Amino acid sequence: MRTLMAIGGAIDQENPTLVAEFLRRAGGEQARLVVLPQASDQVETGGIYANQFLRLGAREAKILDFQQRDQAGTPEQIEMIRCASGIFFTGGTQMRLSVLIGGTPLEEELLAAYQRGCLVGGTSAGAAILSKTMIAYGHGGSTPREHIVQFIPGLGFTDRFIFDQHFRKRNRLGRLIYAVATYPGAVGVGIDENTAAIVEDDDRISVYGSGAVTIVDGRQITATDVAEVGSRGTVAVAGLIVHVLTDQGTYQRQARIARLPDRPPR
Numbered sequence: 001m002r003t004l005m006a007i008g009g010a011i012d013q014e015n016p017t018l019v020a021e022f023l024r025r026a027g028g029e030q031a032r033l034v035v036l037p038q039a040s041d042q043v044e045t046g047g048i049y050a051n052q053f054l055r056l057g058a059r060e061a062k063i064l065d066f067q068q069r070d071q072a073g074t075p076e077q078i079e080m081i082r083c084a085s086g087i088f089f090t091g092g093t094q095m096r097l098s099v100l101i102g103g104t105p106l107e108e109e110l111l112a113a114y115q116r117g118c119l120v121g122g123t124s125a126g127a128a129i130l131s132k133t134m135i136a137y138g139h140g141g142s143t144p145r146e147h148i149v150q151f152i153p154g155l156g157f158t159d160r161f162i163f164d165q166h167f168r169k170r171n172r173l174g175r176l177i178y179a180v181a182t183y184p185g186a187v188g189v190g191i192d193e194n195t196a197a198i199v200e201d202d203d204r205i206s207v208y209g210s211g212a213v214t215i216v217d218g219r220q221i222t223a224t225d226v227a228e229v230g231s232r233g234t235v236a237v238a239g240l241i242v243h244v245l246t247d248q249g250t251y252q253r254q255a256r257i258a259r260l261p262d263r264p265p266r
Contacts, residue, residue, distance in 0.1 A: 002117060002200070002201055003200050004121060005022055006121060006163045006165075006189065006198075007126070007191065007194075007209075008124070008166060008197075009193050009194075011123055011194055013052075017209070019056060025086070025119050026086025027059075027085040028057065029057050029059060031085050031086055032085050033053050033061040033084065034080050035053075035062070035063050035088050036064050036065075036088070036122075037049070037065055038066070038092075038100050039093055039124075039125040040090050040092035045090050046063035046090065049088060064077055068100075069099065073109070082113070084113060084118055085119065087110060087113060087119070088122055089127075089130075090122065090124075091122075091126055094128040094134060098152060098153060102153065102155065127163045128154065128163055130154060131159070131162050131186075132153065132159040133153065133179075134154030134163075139175065141171060141173075142174050144175070144177040144237065145234055146226075146229045146230055149178050158202055160186060160202050160253060161186060162180070162188050163197070164188065167191055167213075172190060173190065176190050177235075178235060180240070182227075184219055189205065192209075193211055195247075197213045203254050204252050205251040206250050207250070208248075212244050214245075217241040218237075218240055220241055223239070
């Protein structure tokens with residue numbers, strides 16, 4: 001099974017249940033993890049996550065760190081990826097990841113690892129980079145407007161979903177609606193902080209964490225003027241479907257079914 005674990009940022013470090021869940025899905029005590037910290041401008045970021053994985057019981061947690069594009073894809077790095085059961089991208093600025101890794105032998109190896117069943121995930125920028133079309137930056141607001149978001153290519157582990165992070169905290173509904181309106185074939189996934197959207201086989205999303213995951217499904221859009229609006233004008237969309245899912249909620253892309261978790265009555 002192919003699995004992505006996209007985390008919305010601001011992981012609770014005092015109660016790191018999301019980090020523990022990543023470790024569990026990557027093999028638990030037998031996990032061999034690789035941390036890629038390139039999105040961050042803080043030199044200690046990779047070590048923070050690697051040490052946390054080790055404290056939680058990982059067999060191995062290595063940092064794959066480099067700062068220049070021509071340093072990507074060394075034989076040592078390729079071997080690290082081939083031995084990994086889990087690959088984790090830290091937060092920061094997602095464009096740093098696409099600039100350093102996109103089009104390199106390392107990118108090819110990362111994609112091959114995902115296809116063979118290695119768990120791939122990340123937080124904040126590390127979540128955004130997972131999709132083929134990536135939200136690089138933009139503006140907050142609940143209303144979609146022309147020029148609200150800037151797209152660039154991500155690393156392309158999935159072309160079915162577009163991830164946005166810090167979703168509720170930074171009021172990013174408008175830009176995710178805009179993203180989906182421009183290509184209704186993709187499903188928008190807005191992930192709150194300290195929350196994960198776990199995607200299995202490019203179809204099923206399950207929610208894990210303290211916040212919510214907002215699903216923006218545009219495949220039943222009947223009309224939109226997104227291609228005509230200019231000058232930062234407001235975009236109209238008809239037929240859009242939005243689901244808000246909390247811990248243990250699920251969404252199936254092919255069936256277009258969202259389910260809430262079973263909870264006992266109060």
